[in-house]
Amino acid sequence: MRDVVVAANWKMHTTPADAGDLARTIASRTREAGVTRVICPPFVSLGAVRDALAESDPDVAVGAQNVHHELAGAYTGEISAPMLVGLATWVIVGHSERRRDAAETDALIGRKLARVLEAGLRPILCVGEQLADREAGRAIAVVDAQLRGALTDHDPAATADGGLVIAYEPVWAIGTGRTATGADASAMADAIRAALDALGWGESGAATPVLYGGSVTSANIAEFLAEPSIDGALVGGASLKPDEMAGIVARAGITARARGLAG
Numbered sequence: 001m002r003d004v005v006v007a008a009n010w011k012m013h014t015t016p017a018d019a020g021d022l023a024r025t026i027a028s029r030t031r032e033a034g035v036t037r038v039i040c041p042p043f044v045s046l047g048a049v050r051d052a053l054a055e056s057d058p059d060v061a062v063g064a065q066n067v068h069h070e071l072a073g074a075y076t077g078e079i080s081a082p083m084l085v086g087l088a089t090w091v092i093v094g095h096s097e098r099r100r101d102a103a104e105t106d107a108l109i110g111r112k113l114a115r116v117l118e119a120g121l122r123p124i125l126c127v128g129e130q131l132a133d134r135e136a137g138r139a140i141a142v143v144d145a146q147l148r149g150a151l152t153d154h155d156p157a158a159t160a161d162g163g164l165v166i167a168y169e170p171v172w173a174i175g176t177g178r179t180a181t182g183a184d185a186s187a188m189a190d191a192i193r194a195a196l197d198a199l200g201w202g203e204s205g206a207a208t209p210v211l212y213g214g215s216v217t218s219a220n221i222a223e224f225l226a227e228p229s230i231d232g233a234l235v236g237g238a239s240l241k242p243d244e245m246a247g248i249v250a251r252a253g254i255t256a257r258a259r260g261l262a263g
């Protein structure tokens, strides 16, 4: 049975001075058996969050929001995967805000994915269409192309063994208060697994968790987790609010229990 994952993307919020307290508070409000929790603070707050969680709730994992596609070199201001080892165990790659602001391409994202896996870190690969794509009926084709672009050169078994999670995040739903419907998210999750199958993933594709992301809150999470093909959420704005995270993870706990993951 696939893992149930709730990942918090804090984006460019928190400082090393306040991130540890926030992580501790969220951890204490989200203890739900069977739910994999991940908090992704800014790079500079990784150490503070790691230390706070190590002492208060080591079950909550720490993730980075990005990584460079090279191992080392003359890349001023960048962070490589080996630098993250010891600070984080997960890494988000291909977030739409980086595709938009840093012109990240699918090929580049594929290289980042390779660095993440080589370092023994667990990747969350973000995919999702623009509003114009959805309105033109191209949503599935766009996501399919993103997956092919990022995953084509990767060995399916090694990538699956590395714990790949895919986050379907329609760009028009991120930070806008608009969401996809549960049915649309579910249809996309099915399309994502079909794309993995076409890339030769076989059983591994069916076993890959697919999260929904895009204005997820405690009020709407149930619509997504009611869909058997959706395995959790990547949460942005609401992930900075302990009450919201408590509600989101509580609902994820229901799914984890239904899947027999709660032990």
Ligand code: PEP
Pocket: 009, 011, 169, 173, 174, 175, 176, 213, 214, 215, 216, 234, 235, 236, 237, 238
């Ligand atoms: C995100 O940052 O991945 C995200 C989904 O943001 P929000 O929940 O704020 O839409």
